[in-house]
Amino acid sequence: MQCPESLRVQGYFDAELDALSAADIERHMESCADCRALYQELQQLRTAMREELPPVHAPPELRARIARALDQESLGHGAAETAPPWPPRRSRNWRTGSFWMGAISGLGTAAVAAALGFVLLTPLRTAPLVDELLNAHVDSLLSTHLVDVVSTDRHTVKPWFAGQTDVSPVVADFEPQGYKLVGGRVDYLEHQRAAVVVYRHGAHVINVFSWSATPRSIAGKVTRNGYHLMFWRIGDLQYCAVSDTGWDELASLTQLLQGLQ
Amino acid sequence: MDDRRRRFEAQVLPHLDAAYRFARWLARSPDDAQDLVQEAMLRAYRGFDALRGSDVKAWLFTIVRNCHWTALKQQRRRAQVPLPEEHDTLDAQALISPALGPHEESIRRDEALTLQRLIERLPEEYREVLILRELEDMDYRSIAAVTQVPLGTVMSRLARARLALKKHWLGQLEAESRAVP
Numbered sequence: 001m002q003c004p005e006s007l008r009v010q011g012y013f014d015a016e017l018d019a020l021s022a023a024d025i026e027r028h029m030e031s032c033a034d035c036r037a038l039y040q041e042l043q044q045l046r047t048a049m050r051e052e053l054p055p056v057h058a059p060p061e062l063r064a065r066i067a068r069a070l071d072q073e074s075l076g077h078g079a080a081e082t083a084p085p086w087p088p089r090r091s092r093n094w095r096t097g098s099f100w101m102g103a104i105s106g107l108g109t110a111a112v113a114a115a116l117g118f119v120l121l122t123p124l125r126t127a128p129l130v131d132e133l134l135n136a137h138v139d140s141l142l143s144t145h146l147v148d149v150v151s152t153d154r155h156t157v158k159p160w161f162a163g164q165t166d167v168s169p170v171v172a173d174f175e176p177q178g179y180k181l182v183g184g185r186v187d188y189l190e191h192q193r194a195a196v197v198v199y200r201h202g203a204h205v206i207n208v209f210s211w212s213a214t215p216r217s218i219a220g221k222v223t224r225n226g227y228h229l230m231f232w233r234i235g236d237l238q239y240c241a242v243s244d245t246g247w248d249e250l251a252s253l254t255q256l257l258q259g260l261q
Numbered sequence: 262m263d264d265r266r267r268r269f270e271a272q273v274l275p276h277l278d279a280a281y282r283f284a285r286w287l288a289r290s291p292d293d294a295q296d297l298v299q300e301a302m303l304r305a306y307r308g309f310d311a312l313r314g315s316d317v318k319a320w321l322f323t324i325v326r327n328c329h330w331t332a333l334k335q336q337r338r339r340a341q342v343p344l345p346e347e348h349d350t351l352d353a354q355a356l357i358s359p360a361l362g363p364h365e366e367s368i369r370r371d372e373a374l375t376l377q378r379l380i381e382r383l384p385e386e387y388r389e390v391l392i393l394r395e396l397e398d399m400d401y402r403s404i405a406a407v408t409q410v411p412l413g414t415v416m417s418r419l420a421r422a423r424l425a426l427k428k429h430w431l432g433q434l435e436a437e438s439r440a441v442p
Contacts, residue, residue: 006420007416007417007420010416010419010420010423011401011416014394014400014401014419015400016400016401041423041427042423045395045423045426045427045430046395048376048430049376049380049391049395049396050395050396052376053376053377053396054377056278056281056282056285057278057281057282058277058278058280058281058298059281059291059295061295062277062281062295062298062299063277065295065299066274066277066298066299066302066303069299069302069303070266070269070302070303070306073303073306073307074263074266131411134411134413135411135412135413137413138411138412138413138416139412142416225411225413225414225417226417227413
């Protein structure tokens with residue numbers, strides 16, 4: 001069994017963490033032998049790959065071939081083809097979510113949805129949404145931005161949302177049932193400020209996103225990259241719980257949350 | 262030489278070595294890699310006006326990779342095999358097939374496996390993130406852009422690729438050091 005922090009140790013090793021998270025992981029590694037070993041193995045592997053693999057250079061004849069091809073191109077065709085700008089300029093520019101959306105936009109949406117195993121009512125609009133949710137979830141795990149307001153008290157978290165977002169989601173602590181309320185956060189989702197309620201279940205983080213529902217509600221389950229996403233709707237609020245826990249654990253929390261309504 | 266060509270040679274051609282190195286991991290032979298890079302450079306030149314300042318290397322690599330997949334589709338030499346996707350339970354052992362590849366028939370299983378051969382045996386989508394990270398020193402967002410998958414997928418593939426290599430390669434090293442009296 002791997003330490004749940006192993007992805008962040010990898011992120012630290014790859015210099016992808018911000019300073020606060022990096023300090024956090026350094027502290028963690030002091031007390032976690034597994035993660036110290038992992039870090040050492042990552043270093044060994046990198047050293048080996050960078051030092052033992054034979055260096056590869058483009059052969060001179062390739063340079064010559066390319067120069068000839070470019071000469072021909074300049075002479076023959078003159079005008080350049082019009083290509084779409086790269087990277088694609090969309091709402092989040094160089095962010096991967098939009099890049100992915102761009103990458104699949106040319107394909108049949110139904111086919112994409114089928115290939116990704118969606119069991120949702122509205123695959124047409126959920127494909128980018130799932131990416132948005134997943135990226136938001138992963139970002140929250142990698143950065144120190146897991147919570148904006150730290151509190152195990154729902155009476156603190158719920159009013160805090162009122163000043164930060166347009167929605168007022170269900171907030172409750174279920175520590176006796178194993179779902180400890182950690183705090184709240186605001187993420188941009190579906191072009192609005194979504195409220196995120198953060199729970200801890202054992203070593204796992206569960207992000208419960210909520211935002212103003214559109215006329216077409218989303219319900220159902222999706223698994224992507226090992227993460228589970230469970231969608232439901234209450235009134236005019238759309239919810240989605242995201243985690244790498246098992247389905248049963250996620251379902252228990254969503255039932256607790258739905259039972260409060 | 263016109264201005265556009267000069268700008269292309271100044272901005273893109275310095276990445277030729279890296280592009281060829283990447284292509285060698287994608288293509289099956291040095292000749293195929295040369296064809297691939299030539300085609301990619303030509304396309305890059307045609308689409309050069311679409312490049313807006315940003316990461317030239319990642320842009321070029323995206324084109325190399327797209328050319329590679331286009332060529333593969335056209336050739337249809339390989340039977341379609343479903344790629345293993347990420348699962349909840351990580352089975353790093355299963356990532357590297359114990360069976361020897363077609364080029365390795367003469368190599369007996371008890372011979373030392375080099376790091377290179379282990380990497381070659383990784384499934385392509387795991388190998389490419391590993392190569393881009395370790396050999397080309399790209400950050401996660403550039404890798405996500407080149408391979409056209411979300412950031413989370415880059416991280417999980419990278420973790421799985423490293424785990425699989427660790428098990429096989431470090432295991433190999435330990436076995437060797439034990440064998441030395």
